[in-house]
Amino acid sequence: xxxxxxxxxxxxxxxxxxxxxxxxxxxxxxxxxxxxxxxxxxxxxxxxxxxxxxxxxxxxxxxxxxxxxxxxxxxxxxxxxxxxxxxxxxxxxxxxxxxxxxxxxxxxxxxxxxxxxxxxxxxxxxxxxx
Amino acid sequence: xxxxxxxxxxxxxxxxxxxxxxxxxxxxxxxxxxxxxxxxxxxxxxxxxxxxxxxxxxxxxxxxxxxxxxxxxxxxxxxxxxxxxxxxxxxxxxxxx
Numbered sequence: 001x002x003x004x005x006x007x008x009x010x011x012x013x014x015x016x017x018x019x020x021x022x023x024x025x026x027x028x029x030x031x032x033x034x035x036x037x038x039x040x041x042x043x044x045x046x047x048x049x050x051x052x053x054x055x056x057x058x059x060x061x062x063x064x065x066x067x068x069x070x071x072x073x074x075x076x077x078x079x080x081x082x083x084x085x086x087x088x089x090x091x092x093x094x095x096x097x098x099x100x101x102x103x104x105x106x107x108x109x110x111x112x113x114x115x116x117x118x119x120x121x122x123x124x125x126x127x128x129x130x
Numbered sequence: 131x132x133x134x135x136x137x138x139x140x141x142x143x144x145x146x147x148x149x150x151x152x153x154x155x156x157x158x159x160x161x162x163x164x165x166x167x168x169x170x171x172x173x174x175x176x177x178x179x180x181x182x183x184x185x186x187x188x189x190x191x192x193x194x195x196x197x198x199x200x201x202x203x204x205x206x207x208x209x210x211x212x213x214x215x216x217x218x219x220x221x222x223x224x225x226x227x
Contacts, residue, residue, distance in 0.1 A: 001218050008227075015137070015163045015192075016227075022191070026210035032218075124217055129137060129227025 003027055004036045004118035007043035009130035011060035012053070016128040017046045021063055023126065028071055036074045036118040037064070039107070042130055044082040047075070049104035061104050068106050079109040131156045133220035137163035137227050140173060145226040147176075155181050158220060160213060161188040161205065169193070169201040177204060189213060 005024060009016025024034060039046050051061045068075050082103070083092055089109050093101040103109060119125055134157060138145045146168055149159060161168055168176065169188050177186065186205040193201060201207075208216070217223050 003217075019137075019163060022210050023213060027214040027217075030211060030214055032214065124223055126135075126217060126223045127225040127227075129225050 001032045001123040002035050002121065003032055003124050003126060004038065004115075004122040005034065006038045006040055006115065006125060006127040007046060008041040009128065010042035010045040011051070013042070014130045016130055017043065017060050017064075018058065020126075020128040021060065021067065023128070024067060024073075028067075034071065034073055035122045036076055036114065037068075038115045038118060039075070039077045039081075040115070041078075041081050042085070044077050044085055044087045047077040047082065047087055047103050047107035050102045065104055065106060073106075075107045076110045076114045077103065077107050078115075079111055082109055131158075131220050132222045132224050133157070133216050134159040135162055135223065135225045136160070136165040136168070137225070139164045139167040140176065143227070149226040150176065150180065153180065153184055155183045157183075158185045158187065158216060160208070160216060161186070161192075162213075163189075163192055164196075166193045166196060166198060166201075169205045170198065171200070171202060174202050174204075177202070187212070187216065 007016050007020045011017040088101050089103040090101045134149050136146050140146050166188050187208050188205045190207045
């Protein structure tokens with residue numbers, strides 16, 4: 001089956017991103033596929049390249065990047081939710097004249113249309129709320 | 131038929147109560163994250179008026195992480211693979227949080 005995942009909780013303040021990671025690992029192991037992971041509201045913080053959790057704790061942004069690399073996942077961060085929370089890529093940094101950008105690879109900023117499209121293409125949408 | 135996920139304790143939010151009032155015959159619910167506390171015997175009363183066709187599940191990893199034992203036996207204990215299988219078996223997954 002084709003799944004898409006929505007995450008609205010920030011890592012380290014809610015369990016949403018961690019639960020979603022484990023769920024995704026399980027469904028990929030079972031032979032299902034993931035069309036898209038959509039990070040919305042506070043979930044956008046999973047896309048920060050600047051998160052530096054202690055070494056003996058799980059690094060959630062890095063785990064998403066690793067999973068995406070191994071399974072060619074499309075990790076989309078809602079652009080409107082992200083820029084207002086200070087998660088920006090190089091293009092947005094230029095547009096808003098910011099001194100730096102912090103969106104980790106391979107996350108991409110995009111719009112809600114990507115969530116709508118995921119709903120059309122996927123057999124199941126599973127939301128992990130804050 | 132719908133799989134409902136709940137991730138909050140009854141004390142934290144109204145998610146569980148809202149979910150219980152929206153359940154239909156043949157649906158299932160799964161307690162994840164903090165919602166596993168709702169499977170403590172003290173909360174058993176909440177679930178007594180559910181339609182008999184509604185099956186409850188709880189996520190083992192989240193119960194273990196919270197050191198919970200002797201939980202409400204009406205809930206079947208499942209792992210993430212079981213959660214994924216349920217997501218496939220039911221036509222929709224609705225998350226209450």
